[in-house]
Amino acid sequence: MKKTYKIDVDCANCANKMEAAAQKTAGVKTATVSFMTLKMTVEFEEGQDPKAVMEQVRQNCKKVEDECEIYL
Template sequence: MKKTYQIEVDCANCANLMEEATKKTEGVQDAVVNFMTQKMIVEFAEGSDPKTVMKAVLKNCKKVEDDCEIYL
């Protein structure tokens, strides 16, 4: 299952860091962060709960870029 989320990030490098952090999160099969559109597309692993996974994604993204935001 894929879902798109609105994000807020200040620079392209930060967007890349967010993408890497998201991809490393358990329950995420793939992720793409687009700095220009301020959107994140997350493909969830089969059987994972998107709400739980996205809470972990936000936590992991805050570790690499503390002023980023994902609107769940």
């Protein structure tokens, strides 16, 4: 399953940090962040609960860029 989320991030470098953090999250198959469109697209691993995984993605992203936001 693939979903797209609106994000708020200040710079392209911060978006790259968010993408890396999301990709390392358990339950995430792939993640891409576009600074230009302010969107994050996440493909979840089979059988994962997207809501629970995205809460963990949000926490992981906040660790690397505390001013970022993901609108779930």
